[in-house]
Amino acid sequence: xxxxxxxxxxxxxxxxxxxxxxxxxxxxxxxxxxxxxxxxxxxxxxxxxxxxxxxxxxxxxxxxxxxxxxxxxxxxxxxxxxxxxxxxxxxxxxxxxxxxxxxxxxxxxxxxxxxxxxxxxxxxxxxxxxxxxxxxxxxxxxxxxxxxxxxxxxxxxxxxxxxxxxxxxxxxxxxxxxxxxxxxxxxxxxxxxxxxxxxxxxxxxxxxxxxxxxxxxxxxxxxxxxxxxxxxxxxxxxxxxxxxxxxxxxxxxxxxxxxxxxxxxxxxxxxxxxxxxxxxxxxxxxxxxxxxxxxxxxxxxxxxxxxxxxxxxxxxxxxxxxxxxxxxxxxxxxxxxxxxxxxxxxxxxxxxxxxxxxxxxxxxxxxxxxxxxxxxxxxxxxxxxxxxxxxxxxxxxxxxxxxxxxxxxxxxxxxxxxxxxxxxxxxxxxxxxxxxxxxxxxxxxxxxxxxxxxxxxxxxxxxxxxxxxxxxxxxxxxxxxxxxxxxxxxxxxxxxxxxxxxxxxxxxxxxxxxxxxxxxxxxxxxxxxxxxxxxxxxxxxxxxxxxxxxxxxxxxxxxxxxxxxxxxxxxxxxxxxxxxxxxxxxxxx
Amino acid sequence: xxxxxxxxxxxxxxxxxxxxxxxxxxxxxxxxxxxxxxxxxxxxxxxxxxxxxxxxxxxxxxxxxxxxxxxxxxxxxxxxxxxxxxxxxxxxxxxxxxxxxxxxxxxxxxxxxxxxxxxxxxxxxxxxxxxxxxxxxxxxxxxxxxxxxxxxxxxxxxxxxxxxxxxxxxxxxxxxxxxxxxxxxxxxxxxxxxxxxxxxxxxxxxxxxxxxxxxxxxxxxxxxxxxxxxxxxxxxxxxxxxxxxxxxxxxxxxxxxxxxxxxxxxxxxxxxxxxxxxxxxxxxxxxxxxxxxxxxxxxxxxxxxxxxxxxxxxxxxxxxxxxxxxxxxxxxxxxxxxxxxxxxxxxxxxxxxxxxxxxxx
Numbered sequence: 001x002x003x004x005x006x007x008x009x010x011x012x013x014x015x016x017x018x019x020x021x022x023x024x025x026x027x028x029x030x031x032x033x034x035x036x037x038x039x040x041x042x043x044x045x046x047x048x049x050x051x052x053x054x055x056x057x058x059x060x061x062x063x064x065x066x067x068x069x070x071x072x073x074x075x076x077x078x079x080x081x082x083x084x085x086x087x088x089x090x091x092x093x094x095x096x097x098x099x100x101x102x103x104x105x106x107x108x109x110x111x112x113x114x115x116x117x118x119x120x121x122x123x124x125x126x127x128x129x130x131x132x133x134x135x136x137x138x139x140x141x142x143x144x145x146x147x148x149x150x151x152x153x154x155x156x157x158x159x160x161x162x163x164x165x166x167x168x169x170x171x172x173x174x175x176x177x178x179x180x181x182x183x184x185x186x187x188x189x190x191x192x193x194x195x196x197x198x199x200x201x202x203x204x205x206x207x208x209x210x211x212x213x214x215x216x217x218x219x220x221x222x223x224x225x226x227x228x229x230x231x232x233x234x235x236x237x238x239x240x241x242x243x244x245x246x247x248x249x250x251x252x253x254x255x256x257x258x259x260x261x262x263x264x265x266x267x268x269x270x271x272x273x274x275x276x277x278x279x280x281x282x283x284x285x286x287x288x289x290x291x292x293x294x295x296x297x298x299x300x301x302x303x304x305x306x307x308x309x310x311x312x313x314x315x316x317x318x319x320x321x322x323x324x325x326x327x328x329x330x331x332x333x334x335x336x337x338x339x340x341x342x343x344x345x346x347x348x349x350x351x352x353x354x355x356x357x358x359x360x361x362x363x364x365x366x367x368x369x370x371x372x373x374x375x376x377x378x379x380x381x382x383x384x385x386x387x388x389x390x391x392x393x394x395x396x397x398x399x400x401x402x403x404x405x406x407x408x409x410x411x412x413x414x415x416x417x418x419x420x421x422x423x424x425x426x427x428x429x430x431x432x433x434x435x436x437x438x439x440x441x442x443x444x445x446x447x448x449x450x451x452x453x454x455x456x457x458x459x460x461x462x463x464x465x466x467x468x469x470x471x472x473x474x475x476x477x478x479x480x481x482x483x484x485x486x487x488x489x490x491x492x493x494x495x496x497x498x499x500x501x502x503x504x505x506x507x508x509x510x511x512x513x514x515x516x517x518x519x520x521x522x523x524x525x526x527x528x529x530x531x532x533x534x535x536x537x538x539x540x541x542x543x544x545x546x547x548x549x550x551x552x553x554x555x556x557x558x559x560x561x562x563x564x565x566x567x568x569x570x571x572x573x574x575x576x577x578x579x580x581x582x583x584x585x586x587x588x589x
Numbered sequence: 590x591x592x593x594x595x596x597x598x599x600x601x602x603x604x605x606x607x608x609x610x611x612x613x614x615x616x617x618x619x620x621x622x623x624x625x626x627x628x629x630x631x632x633x634x635x636x637x638x639x640x641x642x643x644x645x646x647x648x649x650x651x652x653x654x655x656x657x658x659x660x661x662x663x664x665x666x667x668x669x670x671x672x673x674x675x676x677x678x679x680x681x682x683x684x685x686x687x688x689x690x691x692x693x694x695x696x697x698x699x700x701x702x703x704x705x706x707x708x709x710x711x712x713x714x715x716x717x718x719x720x721x722x723x724x725x726x727x728x729x730x731x732x733x734x735x736x737x738x739x740x741x742x743x744x745x746x747x748x749x750x751x752x753x754x755x756x757x758x759x760x761x762x763x764x765x766x767x768x769x770x771x772x773x774x775x776x777x778x779x780x781x782x783x784x785x786x787x788x789x790x791x792x793x794x795x796x797x798x799x800x801x802x803x804x805x806x807x808x809x810x811x812x813x814x815x816x817x818x819x820x821x822x823x824x825x826x827x828x829x830x831x832x833x834x835x836x837x838x839x840x841x842x843x844x845x846x847x848x849x850x851x852x853x854x855x856x857x858x859x860x861x862x863x864x865x866x867x868x869x870x871x872x873x874x875x876x877x878x879x880x881x882x883x884x885x886x887x888x889x890x891x892x893x894x895x896x897x898x899x900x901x902x903x904x905x906x907x908x909x910x911x912x913x914x915x916x917x918x919x920x921x922x923x924x925x926x927x928x929x930x931x932x933x934x935x936x937x938x939x940x941x942x943x944x945x946x947x948x949x950x
Contacts, residue, residue, distance in 0.1 A: 268682060
C-alpha cells in the first residue's frame with residue numbers, strides 16, 4: 001500500500017514540473033491555432049493580391065456619391081417608394097472623408113463607404129467587397145456570389161426571406177456574418193437556441209439592430225415588435241434590415257404563428273426587412289409550420305477535396321482578370337478542405353510540412369468524418385505529436401514515411417473517439433506526457449486515454465445494482481431457471497417452433513417491481529441478510545445516483561417499479577471489482 | 590452615376606417585391622374580383638351601408654394585391670378619397686382579441702388609455718371606439734376592416750372579434766366593411782352559428798392562372814420597363830431582348846416548369862428574382878441561362894444535396910437503418926439494434942492502409 005502511495009506522490013511531483021513547461025508550450029501552440037487565424041491570413045492574402053490599388057478609391061467614391069445624391073433626389077419618388085433620408089446619406093459622405101484621412105493601416109475595403117460608389121474595376125455597390133470576401137472565405141465563392149446577388153444593394157428592395165442550409169461546418173454562419181459586417185448594414189444575428197421564447201427573440205433582435213449586441217430591449221408581443229421595427233426604420237435607416245436566425249429549426253417549437261410571421265416581416269411592417277434562416281435541416285422539415293410562404297433556398301455544399309470540383313461560377317461578370325487568375329491558382333493547387341485547414345498552420349512552421357500532415361489527416365479521417373470543425377480540432381491535437389520526432393531530432397522533416405509510422409497508432413486510437421470529447425484536449429495532452437514519461441495508468445490504452453468512470457459503492461449496493469440489471473434485462477420467465485436454489489425438474493421442450501425474438505439487450509431496460517429485485521438480490525447474495533431499512537435505503541440512493549430510475553406511473557398500487565440505467569460494460573466492471581468471491585453473474589439470456 | 594442596368598435592376602426589384610407596381614397587366618379573373626370589391630367598398634363609403642365579404646384563394650395568388658389596388662383606386666376617386674379609414678389586422682400577428690382591439694384603437698388614431706378597455710366587455714369597447722370615431726369628425730366616416738388570415742381569427746376564444754365586427758356591419762348606424770382574406774376554402778364552416786348568420790356570405794374566389802398564355806404574358810409585363818424610363822436607348826434594347834427571350838426555348842421551358850408546379854404569381858416572382866438580381870454593368874441584359882439556373886436553384890433536391898455532404902460512415906449508417914426498417918416492417922427500432930445488427934457489420938469495409946480497418950469502432 002505504501003509503495004503505491006509513494007509512487008503516486010512522485011508521479012504528482014513529476015507531473016507538476018512537466019505541467020509548467022507543457023502549459024507554456026501548449027498555450028503557444030493553441031494560440032497559433034486560434035480560429036481567428038483564418039481572418040488574419042485572409043487579410044494578408046487580399047493585401048498581396050490587391051496591393052495599393054484601392055487607396056485612391058476613397059476620394060473617387062466621395063465625388064461620385066455627391067453626384068449621385070443630386071440625381072437620385074429627383075428620381076427617388078419613382079424608384080424608391082420608401083423614404084430615403086438625405087441626412088443619413090450626408091453622414092455617409094462625411095464618414096468616407098473621415099476614413100480617408102484616418103489610419104492607412106486598416107483594411108482598404110473599410111475605408112470605402114460611398115453608396116454605389118464605383119471602384120477600381122468598374123464594379124459598383126456591394127460587389128466591391130466580393131474579392132476580399134472570397135479571399136477570406138475560401139471555397140465559398142459561388143455562395144458569396146449568390147448571396148450578394150440576392151441581397152441586392154442596401155437601398156433596393158430585397159427578397160423577404162432566405163433559407164440557408166447545409167451540413168455542419170460548411171461555413172453558413174461564417175459567410176453570413178462576414179458579408180453582413182463588411183456591407184455595414186444594420187443587421188441582427190440571433191441564435192434561436194439562446195433565445196428560446198418569442199419575447200427573448202424580439203428583444204434580442206431589436207437590441208442587435210440598434211448596435212448593442214449584448215443588450216435586450218423589452219418587447220412583449222408581435223404587434224409591438226412590428227411597431228418597434230417600423231420606428232427603427234423610420235428614425236435610423238432607409239436601408240434594408242437583415243435579421244439572421246441561426247438554428248432556425250428551433251422556431252418550430254415556439255409559437256405556431258411565430259415562424260410564418262417572421263417570414264413575412266417585410267410585408268407586415270411595410271419596410272425593408274430581410275429574414276435569413278440558417279439551419280442544417282432541409283426546408284421540408286420546417287415547411288409544415290411555416291404557413292405557406294417559402295423562402296428562397298440557398299444550399300451550402302460540403303467542402304471538397306479534389307480541385308476540379310471548384311467552379312468559379314461565371315466569373316467573367318464579376319472579377320477582373322488579374323484577380324481571377326491569382327485566385328484560381330491558389331485554389332487549384334489544393335482542394336478547398338486543405339486550403340482551409342492549412343490556414344491553421346501555427347506560426348513558425350513550414351507550410352508545406354503542415355500541408356502534408358493535413359493531407360494525412362484528411363486521407364485517414366475523411367471516411368469517418370467530413371465535419372471541418374472536428375477535423376481541425378483533431379489536427380490541432382495531433383500536430384504536436386506529429387512534430388515530436390522532428391523536434392527530438394530523430395527524423396528530419398522530409399522523412400514522411402517515418403513520421404507516418406510514428407503517428408499512425410495515434411490516428412488509430414483517436415479514430416474511435418471522434419466527436420465524443422470524453423476528455424478535454426488539455427487532459428489529453430497531459431495524459432500523453434504522462435504516458436511518455438513512463439507511468440501509465442490502467443485506463444490508458446492504444447495511446448489514447450479512456451474516460452475514467454469510477455464507481456465507488458458500498459457492498460450491498462453493488463449487489464443491488466447487479467440484481468437490478470439482471471431484473472431489467474432478463475425476462476421474468478427465466479428467473480426460476482437461473483435464480484432458484486432448488487433443483488428444477490427438466491421441463492419438456494415444447495415442440496412448437498419458437499418465434500425469432502429480438503435480443504433483449506437492444507431493446508433497452510424493462511421495468512421491474514421491487515419484490516422481484518429483492519428476490520434476485522437474495523439469490524445472488526451468498527450470505528443471508530435480513531431485510532432492513534438499511535438495504536432499502538440503498539436502493540433509493542441508487543435512484544439518486546441515477547444508476548437506477550424509478551418509474552413514475554399513475555398506478556402505484558402495486559408498489560414502486562424501477563429500471564436499470566447501467567450498460568453491460570459498466571455492470572461487468574462493477575461485478576469484476578475486488579470481489580471476495582465471484583457469484584454467478586449471469587448476464588445473458 | 591446610375592447606369593441603365595442598375596436603374597433597371599432597382600425598378601424590377603420594386604416590381605418583384607412590393608405590390609405597388611405590377612407592370613399593368615391584370616388577368617381576366619382578377620379583373621372581376623377587383624370590380625366586385627371596388628363596388629362593395631364604394632357602396633360602403635358613399636352610401637353608408639355595412640358590408641362584409643371574403644376573398645378566398647391559395648397562397649401567392651394575389652389577395653393582398655387585390656386589396657392594395659382597390660385602395661389605390663379609391664384614393665383616386667374624388668367621392669371616396671377622404672371618407673374612409675382603413676384598419677388592417679393580421680391573424681398571425683394579432684393572435685388575441687385583446688391585441689386586436691388595441692391595434693384597432695391605434696389605427697383609428699384614438700388616444701385612450703388601456704384601463705377603460707379592459708374593464709369593458711369587448712363589444713362595448715368596440716362600440717366606444719366607433720362612437721369616438723364618429724364624434725371626432727362631423728360626417729360619418731366609414732371604416733374598412735381588412736382581416737388577413739381570416740381563418741386564424743376564427744380560432745380565438747368565442748370568436749368575439751368576428752362576431753362584433755359582423756354584428757356592427759349588419760345592424761347599425763356605423764358603416765363598416767369587413768373584408769376577410771384567407772386561403773382556406775372551408776372557412777365559413779369554421780365560424781360559429783351566430784357569426785355565420787351575420788356574415789353576408791359573399792365569397793370571391795381567386796384562382797391562379799389556368800392558362801400558360803396568361804402566365805407568360807404576366808412574365809413579360811413584369812419584366813418590361815415602363816415608357817417613362819430614363820435611359821431610352823437602354824430601354825429600347827431591353828424591350829427587344831425581352832421579346833427575344835420569350836421566344837427562347839430555354840426560357841419558355843423554365844416558365845413552363847414553374848407553371849406546372851405552381852401557377853401563382855408569387856412563384857413566378859421567385860423565379861424571376863435571380864435573373865433580375867444578376868444584372869450588372871458587365872451583364873446588362875437578361876440571358877436564358879439565368880432562367881434555367883434560377884429554376885434549378887429553386888427546385889433543387891435539398892435532401893440529395895445534403896446527403897452528398899455526408900461521410901462514408903454516416904451513409905453506411907443510413908443504409909443499415911433503411912435495411913432494418915424494411916425488415917421490421919414498420920415496427921419501431923432503436924439505435925442499438927442498428928448498431929449491433931448484421932446489416933451494419935456487413936457494411937464495414939475491408940482493411941485499408943495495411944493492417945487495421947478504418948471503420949472498426
